[in-house]
Amino acid sequence: MTTVEFRKDLFADERDDTLHEIGKPTIRQDILGHVTGRTPYFDDHLFDGLLHMRAVRSPHHHARIRNIDTSRAAVMPGVRRVVTARDVPVNLNTLLSLINFGRDDEPLCAHDKVRFLGETVAWIIADTERQARDAVAQVRVDYDPLPHVLDVEEALKPGAPLVNEVYPNNTFDYHGKYDHQKLRFGDVNAAFARADHIVEAEYQMSPIEQAPIETCGAIAAPEQNGRYVCHTNTQALFFSLGTTAKLLDMASSRLHFIGGTSGGGFGGKVDSIVEPTAVLGAVLTGRPVRFTWDRYEEMQVGAPRGGERWRIKDGVMADGSIIAREFTGFFDSGAYMRLSPYAIIKAAGHLPGPYSIPNIAANVFCVVTNRTPATAMRGFGITAADFAIECHMDRVSEVTGVDPIALRLKNAYRDGDMKAHRRVAKNTALIECCQVAAGKAGWPLSADLAAMTSLGGGQGDRALIPETATDEEGRIGERRAGRAPDTAPSKRPTGRVAAGQAGQAVVAVPVQNEDMQIEVDRIGHAIAASHGAPVASPAPTYARQAIAPQRTGADIVPPRPAAPPQAAPVAASRAAPPAYAPPSQQAAPSAYAPPPAAPTPPASPQAAPPAEKPYQPDRPFSRGVRKPGTSPFLSGTRRR
């Protein structure tokens, strides 16, 4: 049995509860179609002469392709076309190239070597799915198996097999400088030295399948005027469209993507592999083509939530105050990057969890292995970190003898506290959630804890950025050369960043004309409520009329008096760039360290895509030797 209560009594003064439609349990616009089986999904679009496309897949984790012999497959009954890497106009991409992040590292179809079990090496297009599967089994690929690596920390060792030549150190290169993303706030080593207890542990999450009922799929068909229509269940329509345009070297205006209703996604339908594949098939045959994964492909070839390993080291005082927390994290990206490097930055910004801890350090690695590439899933970048953090909080509770909820409340972040990524916390509600959950479960809290509030943070040091110890360990290439043995944050800092240093928060772009601005009295919440942190831009989106685009100093950082002379100019230079020039994700100069000698230039895509941002694809199915049966989800009596 489930019960739900809405605690309207909490934060009532920050909310307008008299709205007409917001907050009402309105029935979903699409639910009747869903529950009566009338909602059309991508696979309900029947076309005359629909062809079916299946992929030939690698049986090896890592192997050089010596030869592909498709002669027998090509003459199998019903086969219309054999497709290989040569047929893909621009056979190299990375999903986030459309936001200028990362280097192109992934072919739609492998040609020189395969880098994971199940990677696509060719496709068959045939009149029926059965015929396509039969012909797939007749493609002969001559492989030269190579040593492979499946463990993230093995992959970091100097002698580890090189998985992807685009990333020669088996790691993503962050900012053209380090082989990991750093987070540094305060001085953890100094704090560890004075802590009453040190608590260390390692946590591991294995890959998890998104497991939607509807597998990834697309149906593409020629339209008039040289255009192609693509019915898809993508989670990101323009990501898939842009990725298709890039891989097929086709103007985006020639692509007409239709979707919007998906039979579950959970992150597994952003990789944009089925869409370019199906459109490629339609281009090559001039016929409608359906390319859809079966359940085996969805489970074992399609990108899962990747494996993650986290090590946490806490310095704790006897009363339960956590004074230092250090993370070493490893994301298993698999053979290609897709979204993982971005998720790692998200994870770094999330640390140390919802707690106010004065000294934080983290090294987070995005590691390439010979595994099915990882991708997004509900909670991407956060789920495993939260598992580690919250299990670790209970370890700290056991060591200090402080009740688990009391420990969290004692360390909880509040409005006005400075976070490790150097922005002020606001709109926090962790304490109230803890109190309410404890109350519902009958978990006793002392009167002091029950009286706590998220509104009263930011006192004293909690609002300040401490002097920070930095280091330059783990520069790109050092690890593979055997010169960076440690993965954990440095024990021997080589630099200091003065207290109080921070740039300015980036806020939403204001409306482009005043008519788009909803009236302040209709936005449903109290602006610039009396509580809370330094709210210099209480409602940048709504409250400001159309002003010139600018960065708003939402999070003013009170500098500590001890700031050395160079602090001001550095801070000023950081604030200087115009707010809307998209900064290069690849080669950001640091304000805190000498500029890197030669930042790696961002890889330029062969064909610059149009303005739309496509996203990354996922992978198609395996060669079918392990699961030859047809999934009931893929074909049916409806399909001709």
Next chain:
Amino acid sequence: MAIHRGRGFACINYPIGMNLGGDPAQALVHSTPDGKFMVALSAIDLGQGMKSVTRQIAAETLGVPVEDVYVDTADSDTGPHDMGSFASRGTHRVGNAVIRASAEARKQMMEAAADELEVNAADLTTDGRGNIHVKGAPSRSITVADTATAAQFKQGRTLSGRGIFLIPPSDADPDTGEMTPVTCFAHAALVIDVIVDDETGEVEVTEINSAYEVGRALNPRLVEQQLIGGAWMGVSHALYETTEPYYPDRSHGPEDFNTYLMPGPGQIVPHHIAVLERPAEDAPFGGKGPGEMCANPVLPAIANAIYNAVGVRCDRLPITPEKVLRGLQANGGARPQGGNNGATQGGSMPQGQR
């Protein structure tokens, strides 16, 4: 051999939207000649309720009944650009774009009505039931339908709006990790009760008591749906799911739903939920998007509850019976931890008496 009760706790926050920005969303709104409004998007409804939430946001902003709004998504020929449904960005980014588009359409609508009523548009308001009237004088009114007809056929005016919402892209510092990550955070805390069988290693989650802070429950039923489903997924992640049971070894991977373990509908855990609403200043009507965050706290809370029940630390997911049994073996048997946590006392009982 016995069955042991345990209780665990976890709390989290969750970032809403693509971490470093750079993820725009657009919306277009226009009225039909009889005063119904169409919202054109490229957002994706994965089952989370994107169409319905944006419909309510459009209706609220326009000041018209929700029945008079329809959301059309996603066709790249008619729907304007949107990055997609991921990173908890749908409600926040698309919702804000819909507010802006609807605000502009409302402005046109109020001016058209003002012309018909021969008053100043600033003196007009909507009643949310399909009428526009002079503030303080409800009898001086015109319906939205008549307004749209007059605008279309008499005034030559469109009732339409455009909206875009963008947090500009920013970067992370290589040396300190300084960044402006997302602009708002959702929160959650929960207490989980489990029973652990020390003979089989099986774990059963018996009850969840939770609190989720979601900014604003734009549609309370959709929030409820997400929270129940998310808790189910959290239980499933904690105890059952993986594509690589012996990671990093790739063997024994499941290939279909017969071998990929997940709890069935009958195993949905009794769950007592409290929803807290602290509106975020840049979120649509304060709503943060509960979908992604709600599974996260379940995983560690279950691990913590198992430790409380039998004294086995389960640091590797999923927590299979094999892992629990190996932990029990290493410890020489169950070591219930107890504690003043409000759990039903008498934590252990013989098998068959639960």
